Amino acid sequence: MATEYFDIIFNPAAGAGTAGKVLKLLKAELKRRHLDYTVRISRYAGHTIQLARQIGNFGTKPNAVILVVGGDGTLNQAITGLRASAHPELPVAYIPAGSGNDFARGIGLSQDPLKALQQVLDATEPIVRDIGRYREATRNEAGYFVNNIGIGFDAAAVAAANRSSMKTILNRLHLGSLAYMFGVVKVFWSRKPFPVAVYMDGKRHYIQRAFLCTTTNHPYFGGGVRILPTATPTDGLLDLIVVEHLNTPYFLFLLLQLIRGQHLKYKRVHHFRSAHLRVETNSLEFGQMDGEEMGSRAYELDFSVAKQNFWFKLK
Numbered sequence: 001m002a003t004e005y006f007d008i009i010f011n012p013a014a015g016a017g018t019a020g021k022v023l024k025l026l027k028a029e030l031k032r033r034h035l036d037y038t039v040r041i042s043r044y045a046g047h048t049i050q051l052a053r054q055i056g057n058f059g060t061k062p063n064a065v066i067l068v069v070g071g072d073g074t075l076n077q078a079i080t081g082l083r084a085s086a087h088p089e090l091p092v093a094y095i096p097a098g099s100g101n102d103f104a105r106g107i108g109l110s111q112d113p114l115k116a117l118q119q120v121l122d123a124t125e126p127i128v129r130d131i132g133r134y135r136e137a138t139r140n141e142a143g144y145f146v147n148n149i150g151i152g153f154d155a156a157a158v159a160a161a162n163r164s165s166m167k168t169i170l171n172r173l174h175l176g177s178l179a180y181m182f183g184v185v186k187v188f189w190s191r192k193p194f195p196v197a198v199y200m201d202g203k204r205h206y207i208q209r210a211f212l213c214t215t216t217n218h219p220y221f222g223g224g225v226r227i228l229p230t231a232t233p234t235d236g237l238l239d240l241i242v243v244e245h246l247n248t249p250y251f252l253f254l255l256l257q258l259i260r261g262q263h264l265k266y267k268r269v270h271h272f273r274s275a276h277l278r279v280e281t282n283s284l285e286f287g288q289m290d291g292e293e294m295g296s297r298a299y300e301l302d303f304s305v306a307k308q309n310f311w312f313k314l315k
């Protein structure tokens, strides 16, 4: 089936306001190829959920494809809205236009908008990939994530990066993924270790001094950091990494090993992999989901895997 029509959902705030340039490029290319489209603009934070739900509920033209243009948060919200609609099976195409773009990196979609569009146009049938599903008991929330949910260090870094004026400047310089590094440096000295309980395959694992606790669908977080090189979005499993904080020199050593992709072999780095995971914390900690802040709370999270139809061709 060739794509005849695109229902574009566009987040003008993605990439700290630089996504408009991406949309302009795409529109010109679609026009050049005589491909028809409609653009629905996300007018406020969270509006993407409603836009996607409306497309799922009120139908689209035959052979229409939903094309999301934005960052990881926009993709997350589009999938969340669509899955709450009458047609959750509709495939989702995506053009990365955010700051971090970890989903594109993790799934094998180009970060160059026109190359990504070519991958979308090359698709002839939906492609199925894993996404994460979560339930959080403290605030009675449930939903999906395309990249990861993190508690602790990474989430505090996301919060710091989002509040930083550097994010806007770096996005303008096409260095959006560096914004997270500024967040990392900012929160590094102020974060305190916290206890975490992980439940997997009927066993409880208690980690007294966790610093970072991230459940992920693919290797990347924080704008290109390969936190779990072995995670794959096709295995029906989620990967969880818990990094312990022993002391500052050891933690810096682990960070160095992380950059070299060698961190998983150390005793203070715990790796879990399963179709079902549960994570509990008892202190107030920051959380992040696909780069969006989840607020500060004591978490009780249950994770599982869902299958999602996408529309792009991967090598």
Ligand SMILES: Nc1ncnc2c1ncn2[C@@H]1O[C@H](COP(=O)(O)OP(=O)(O)OP(=O)(O)O)[C@@H](O)[C@H]1O
Pocket (backbone or CB within 6 Å): 011, 012, 013, 014, 015, 016, 042, 043, 044, 045, 046, 047, 048, 070, 071, 072, 073, 074, 075, 097, 098, 099, 100, 101, 102, 290, 291, 292
């Ligand atoms: N019109 C709007 N005005 C302000 N914020 C919006 C608007 N529409 C959507 N949003 C919000 O923009 C936020 C950021 O979106 P997104 O994550 O896609 O971009 P990003 O943070 O630049 O990318 P990435 O997650 O890849 O780093 C989301 O929380 C979304 O709810």
